[in-house]
Amino acid sequence: MSLTLLFAAGQGALDEYRAPLTDALAAEGLDATIATDAPPGSVDYIIYAPASPLQDFAPYTRTKAVLSLWAGVERIVSNPTLTQPLARMVDPSLTQGMVEYVCGHVLRYHLGMDAHIGAPPGTWVADAPPLASERRVGLLGLGALGQACAEALVALGFQVWGWSRRPKTLAGITCVHGDEGLKDILQGTEILVTLLPQTPRTENILDQGNLALLPHGARIINPGRGTLIDDDALLAALESGQVGHATLDVFRTEPLPAAHPFWHHPRVTVTPHIAAATRAASASRVIARNIARVEAGQPLLHAVARDRGY
Numbered sequence: 001m002s003l004t005l006l007f008a009a010g011q012g013a014l015d016e017y018r019a020p021l022t023d024a025l026a027a028e029g030l031d032a033t034i035a036t037d038a039p040p041g042s043v044d045y046i047i048y049a050p051a052s053p054l055q056d057f058a059p060y061t062r063t064k065a066v067l068s069l070w071a072g073v074e075r076i077v078s079n080p081t082l083t084q085p086l087a088r089m090v091d092p093s094l095t096q097g098m099v100e101y102v103c104g105h106v107l108r109y110h111l112g113m114d115a116h117i118g119a120p121p122g123t124w125v126a127d128a129p130p131l132a133s134e135r136r137v138g139l140l141g142l143g144a145l146g147q148a149c150a151e152a153l154v155a156l157g158f159q160v161w162g163w164s165r166r167p168k169t170l171a172g173i174t175c176v177h178g179d180e181g182l183k184d185i186l187q188g189t190e191i192l193v194t195l196l197p198q199t200p201r202t203e204n205i206l207d208q209g210n211l212a213l214l215p216h217g218a219r220i221i222n223p224g225r226g227t228l229i230d231d232d233a234l235l236a237a238l239e240s241g242q243v244g245h246a247t248l249d250v251f252r253t254e255p256l257p258a259a260h261p262f263w264h265h266p267r268v269t270v271t272p273h274i275a276a277a278t279r280a281a282s283a284s285r286v287i288a289r290n291i292a293r294v295e296a297g298q299p300l301l302h303a304v305a306r307d308r309g310y
């Protein structure tokens with residue numbers, strides 16, 4: 001029997017996804033029709049991105065799962081009409097993109113690259129940077145993305161700490177959790193990377209009090225979500241020198257409004273939510289695999305726990 005997949009992620013996205021998704025479904029041996037419009041009662045799976053106008057999931061009574069094209073699901077997880085299982089995107093290419101973004105910006109700070117790139121001609125200050133083994137990098141969030149970044153930073157030789165909700169044991173990484181763990185990680189971290197999901201519990205996790213725990217002059221890289229940071233507290237910490245520099249990829253309002261002080265701050269680098277994109281070819285394979293699993297009676301991969309919000 002042919003499956004009906006509702007592609008609710010915007011027409012532009014379908015142009016990009018139609019061919020790789022068709023191939024990936026065929027490779028899994030699935031007979032499926034990809035539609036942008038279908039009677040709700042006929043839809044087996046919904047492929048979803050927040051750009052979609054679809055907000056009422058109640059009529060989709062036959063739908064076995066909603067498959068998000070985004071890793072962050074904060075814009076759908078709280079939808080009260082969503083009773084179907086929800087999977088977030090865990091895509092090897094997206095993960096690789098995040099690893100490259102995080103390692104690149106960590107190395108920029110670690111090596112003090114800006115000093116040389118921006119130095120006037122004739123500047124000759126032969127201050128060699130420390131080795132990675134002398135530098136502590138901390139990650140808030142040790143999920144699919146945080147863990148991959150942590151492992152890559154370990155491979156580069158950094159002292160890597162990571163913080164998660166539940167206790168973890170990961171080779172080469174000092175893992176901490178809970179309120180005490182948060183204090184411990186912040187107190188020793190010179191370069192902090194935030195890869196937490198947006199939930200009520202992570203909102204403003206980098207507030208004035210927690211920013212004050214960092215060593216003076218610490219650097220922050222936030223490719224997680226804008227709500228993790230109290231913007232005013234960060235601006236104050238940048239002014240006082242408590243935070244030496246911040247690289248921010250995600251914001252409370254996107255695109256970041258033209259008048260926002262982050263745009264003009266000399267110690268802030270703004271990147272326009274490009275840390276890690278979902279790539280159609282690999283994401284299509286992830287979606288097709290997940291559909292094949294459900295059709296075979298196996299549990300959905302990357303299922304979102306509604307009560308946790310991620």
Ligand code: NAP
Pocket residue numbers: 071072073090094140141142143144145146147163164165166167178195196197198199201202223224225249250273274275276277310
């Ligand atoms: P994930 O696998 O769900 O991992 C989330 C991590 O955060 C887990 O380690 C989790 O702890 C931890 N966590 C959640 N709530 C916590 C809390 N209250 N206290 C302590 N730790 C907490 O997510 P992911 O795939 O790594 O993605 C992380 C985030 O990156 C996404 O939610 C999204 O916002 C962002 N993202 C950004 C981009 C971009 O381009 N900028 C692209 C993709 C994703 P446990 O391990 O104990 O559950």
